[in-house]
Amino acid sequence: MTIAMKLQRSEPRLDIGWSRTGRNSVKRSMRCRAPETLEWNGTHAEELSAPIPMGPNRMIVPEPLGVVAAFTPWNYPAVLIARKLAPALAAGCPVILKGAEETPSAAVHFVEALRQAGIPDGVVNLVFGVPVQISRHLLSSPIVKVLTFTGSTEVGKQLAKLAANNLQRCILELGGHSPVVVCEDADLAKVIPAITEYKFECAGQSCNAPSRILVARNLYEEFLSRMTEAARKIKIGPPDDPATEMGPMANARRTEAMQRLIEDAVDRGARIETGGTRLDQPGFYWPPTILTGVPKDAKVLHDEPFGPILTVAPFDTIEEAIEVANATEYGLAAYFFTGATDAKRALIGGLAAGAISVNYLKGVSADAPYGGVKQSGYGYEGGEQGLRSFQSLKLVNGLGLFG
Numbered sequence: 001m002t003i004a005m006k007l008q009r010s011e012p013r014l015d016i017g018w019s020r021t022g023r024n025s026v027k028r029s030m031r032c033r034a035p036e037t038l039e040w041n042g043t044h045a046e047e048l049s050a051p052i053p054m055g056p057n058r059m060i061v062p063e064p065l066g067v068v069a070a071f072t073p074w075n076y077p078a079v080l081i082a083r084k085l086a087p088a089l090a091a092g093c094p095v096i097l098k099g100a101e102e103t104p105s106a107a108v109h110f111v112e113a114l115r116q117a118g119i120p121d122g123v124v125n126l127v128f129g130v131p132v133q134i135s136r137h138l139l140s141s142p143i144v145k146v147l148t149f150t151g152s153t154e155v156g157k158q159l160a161k162l163a164a165n166n167l168q169r170c171i172l173e174l175g176g177h178s179p180v181v182v183c184e185d186a187d188l189a190k191v192i193p194a195i196t197e198y199k200f201e202c203a204g205q206s207c208n209a210p211s212r213i214l215v216a217r218n219l220y221e222e223f224l225s226r227m228t229e230a231a232r233k234i235k236i237g238p239p240d241d242p243a244t245e246m247g248p249m250a251n252a253r254r255t256e257a258m259q260r261l262i263e264d265a266v267d268r269g270a271r272i273e274t275g276g277t278r279l280d281q282p283g284f285y286w287p288p289t290i291l292t293g294v295p296k297d298a299k300v301l302h303d304e305p306f307g308p309i310l311t312v313a314p315f316d317t318i319e320e321a322i323e324v325a326n327a328t329e330y331g332l333a334a335y336f337f338t339g340a341t342d343a344k345r346a347l348i349g350g351l352a353a354g355a356i357s358v359n360y361l362k363g364v365s366a367d368a369p370y371g372g373v374k375q376s377g378y379g380y381e382g383g384e385q386g387l388r389s390f391q392s393l394k395l396v397n398g399l400g401l402f403g
Contacts, residue, residue, distance in 0.1 A: 033366065034110075037082040040366035041387060045090035048387050054395075061394040064092030065169060066145035068390060069138040071098045071131075071159070073151050074250060075205045077106030083364070083381050084148050085114070085124065091390035093146065096125045098134050102250060135159055142166050146390055149173070150207075152304070153330075153375050171379035171389050174372060175304040176207040176332030179325035180361075181347060183318070183338035184216035188223055190359070191337050196230045198361035200246045200288050204308040205254070207376075208333045208363055211305050213312045214321045220314040224292065227312065228273045231288035236279065249284040249307060258286050258307045261300040270294040275308070302328060318343055322350035331374035335361050
């Protein structure tokens with residue numbers, strides 16, 4: 001039985017801990033990406049490990065770099081583990097996985113599925129504990145050759161500093177503050193549901209989730225009215241309730257962060273269109289919140305919200321939209337809606353992001369490289385480039401010249 005099949009059989013056990021991710025554990029659609037990621041890397045492992053001819057006298061020999069230290073967050077507990085383990089294993093590298101304490105069962109059952117599928121002992125190793133102590137211990141060892149991490153920019157920088165001592169290769173997928181540009185020809189009947197579903201499916205606790213909406217002025221009032229209505233209609237409740245559309249936030253730190261960002265914005269002149277205060281019920285529930293009139297110096301426009309907050313602002317020209325969209329230190333994902341060829345060309349070329357989605361909102365896939373720019377990290381996960389991240393490409397010269 002393949003590893004992907006084992007993982008699919010383990011999916012009910014992987015559900016444990018989803019209550020912390022803000023996502024409905026009954027309706028979720030993301031779980032299939034973990035087996036898909038394993039399947040893609042397993043299918044392409046032999047091909048991408050084969051020597052690469054470079055003419056009659058040269059070739060490149062891919063070789064595994066060595067031991068990988070992988071650090072995963074809690075918000076997508078299965079798929080992010082797969083995106084760390086699958087390419088490393090396909091490249092021939094053993095892995096030490098630091099699982100997230102908030103969702104430990106996902107990591108435990110994931111590694112158990114690998115063991116049941118026949119992964120030899122010692123190839124995948126799972127650890128839990130104090131993150132600072134574990135990262136210092138692992139990255140101080142010259143045995144570890146690669147660091148792969150998904151999480152905040154602040155922590156990513158700290159890990160990169162530790163990795164610098166041994167010149168360990170780093171693959172860092174860090175924070176995001178994704179814009180959505182809604183152009184004057186956009187179909188709001190498609191735009192509103194797309195933003196609503198992707199933003200609030202996990203209470204906004206995703207580095208790819210949109211957080212800043214820029215709308216052509218001729219559509220601004222209609223968009224704001226319809227977006228606000230959609231946000232108010234979202235059913236908030238326990239993740240195991242089939243009627244729930246958005247669950248709680250992960251912990252008290254997240255609700256406290258929402259309060260700080262909103263209070264700062266309001267103090268500077270922003271207006272709350274809906275939401276804005278923690279729900280008066282047990283649990284870390286924060287309602288979908290929309291802010292308008294947010295001044296440029298408000299923290300919510302610069303600090304990654306990582307929660308159910310959207311800011312909405314009008315723009316007059318594509319050039320203005322691009323300038324505002326890029327006015328953040330992050331560059332992970334960006335989205336826009338338009339059918340106009342000139343606008344598409346300008347936005348694709350102008351938006352500073354590692355990935356751009358046109359006329360819909362999409363997450364990462366197994367077969368394509370994904371990585372941030374600016375303060376959103378470096379290196380790639382996914383596709384051939386993701387697997388190559390765990391390889392050394394050895395150039396061999398002079399083949400055939402001397403018999």
